Amino acid sequence: MELIENRASAATSTGDKRPAHEQVYQALRSQILFGELVPGQPVTIQGLTDSLGVGMTPVREAIRRLISDGALIFQGNRRVSVPLLSTGDIEEMIFARRAIESELSRRATGNLQAADIDHLERIDRHLDRTIADGDVSGYLKLNQAFHETLYAHANTPILSDLAERLWLRFGPSLRVVCGRFGTQSLPDRHKEIITALRNGDAEQAARATIQDIEQGMELMAEALTST
Amino acid sequence: MELIENRASAATSTGDKRPAHEQVYQALRSQILFGELVPGQPVTIQGLTDSLGVGMTPVREAIRRLISDGALIFQGNRRVSVPLLSTGDIEEMIFARRAIESELSRRATGNLQAADIDHLERIDRHLDRTIADGDVSGYLKLNQAFHETLYAHANTPILSDLAERLWLRFGPSLRVVCGRFGTQSLPDRHKEIITALRNGDAEQAARATIQDIEQGMELMAEALTST
DNA sequence: CAGGTTGAAATTTGATCATATTGTGGCCGC
DNA sequence: GCGGCCACAATATGATCAAATTTCAACCTG
Numbered sequence A, B: 001m002e003l004i005e006n007r008a009s010a011a012t013s014t015g016d017k018r019p020a021h022e023q024v025y026q027a028l029r030s031q032i033l034f035g036e037l038v039p040g041q042p043v044t045i046q047g048l049t050d051s052l053g054v055g056m057t058p059v060r061e062a063i064r065r066l067i068s069d070g071a072l073i074f075q076g077n078r079r080v081s082v083p084l085l086s087t088g089d090i091e092e093m094i095f096a097r098r099a100i101e102s103e104l105s106r107r108a109t110g111n112l113q114a115a116d117i118d119h120l121e122r123i124d125r126h127l128d129r130t131i132a133d134g135d136v137s138g139y140l141k142l143n144q145a146f147h148e149t150l151y152a153h154a155n156t157p158i159l160s161d162l163a164e165r166l167w168l169r170f171g172p173s174l175r176v177v178c179g180r181f182g183t184q185s186l187p188d189r190h191k192e193i194i195t196a197l198r199n200g201d202a203e204q205a206a207r208a209t210i211q212d213i214e215q216g217m218e219l220m221a222e223a224l225t226s227t
Numbered sequence C: 001c002a003g004g005t006t007g008a009a010a011t012t013t014g015a016t017c018a019t020a021t022t023g024t025g026g027c028c029g030c
Numbered sequence D: 001g002c003g004g005c006c007a008c009a010a011t012a013t014g015a016t017c018a019a020a021t022t023t024c025a026a027c028c029t030g
Helices: A020-033 A045-052 A056-069 A087-111 A114-133 A136-152 A157-181 A190-199 A202-225 B020-033 B045-052 B056-069 B087-109 B114-133 B136-152 B157-181 B190-198 B202-225
Strands: none
Touching: A020 A045, A020 A056, A020 A157, A045 A056, A056 A157, A056 B056, A087 A136, A087 A157, A087 A190, A087 A202, A087 B087, A087 B157, A114 A136, A114 A190, A136 A157, A136 A190, A157 A202, A157 B087, A157 B157, A190 A202, B020 B045, B020 B056, B020 B157, B045 B056, B056 B157, B087 B136, B087 B157, B087 B190, B087 B202, B114 B136, B114 B190, B136 B157, B136 B190, B157 B202, B190 B202
């Protein structure tokens, strides 16, 4: 699996030149994006200083960043936890993701070289395997890699940032849905997206992206209401 | 001026129960939103510890949050500064603001009571006065208050968060534009927004909001290209 | 000989940690 | 069940270490 670099594992490696607070941020970000933290789970500073082996200052900074990202919430009484999504939250995110990510696909279409599309196709083949194998963790990472790779070519830092922010919000809940329903029912409109990209059809890529988003998010909404 | 509370002034008051890092964040946020910091200006930790009279830990946390907000940028060599916008950045923000804030206006329409609309009208009258007087600082604060008040009634925390994030990005540059061209040429489609709100016409409110956004942002884009 | 360039030292700034302080929640006794 | 105590976790500071930029001077070049 050379398609994905495991950023979490780098947090404790000694040879890394990045500052500790950045490493802690990336480690926590991965844990949130790929569902290693459960919605509602409390996050304590001291727990992280112990488990990550760094001082509390870097941990504090990473937590503040993630709160600002919406990936963690500050529960008033200086308690921090992983957010639980309401159906209203999901409905808002459907709207925002439709608007933003369809535009990202639209803009990426013209910028992708054939080799880039081949790379996306390779990711998607691995994705199919994770779905067949019921590999939830692999599915989450590859699905994220697919969209991130695509959106990176849109050359729109601000829109991409807004999109990433939304992914951080629904990451933990998506993991719960996958764990409950398995990977079989998960959406994969990636084939249609790839076809559109090959044809240089920006509008078709945008439409397929919207369908991919709607399927995934509505699955989440159903799963959360049936709790 | 009881319409706006000066959050910056609360940072050093002793009777405040909020933690220091929160106060520092709000103080810096105000300075950025209302243009007390110039685009490109470096922001140093030690400078803030001195000027705000708090330790460096709260300052560091506030800066991390603002970096995550996009209100400050980390310039690689552990230097932090106020971002300079490119025309591409502005174009992205026009797209995002159109999509998000028009929806906020649409959703707020049904939730506003007559008294709320009266309040908006009051803010707008003050706004007109600041435009006439050439009061840039007052214009920025009241313009922000108008939109924030409106969007607060949309009951959409995630979309509102995305919108606030964008305001933080263009705040400093908006100040520069106002300072250069004065307040006379500034847009104010608020009358049309208010009329639409009174009629309960969500679509009209959305259209007027888009026009307000486009006028303001395109003014910024022109000002930045003519530099 | 003058101007520019490069090198190293010094100062400024950032990063991390250990520690003191404060506030919160839980628990025990009444 | 309620109110006061205790323990724990978070907040905030100052000290210490590391890195980077800036400054200054000597040397090389034209």
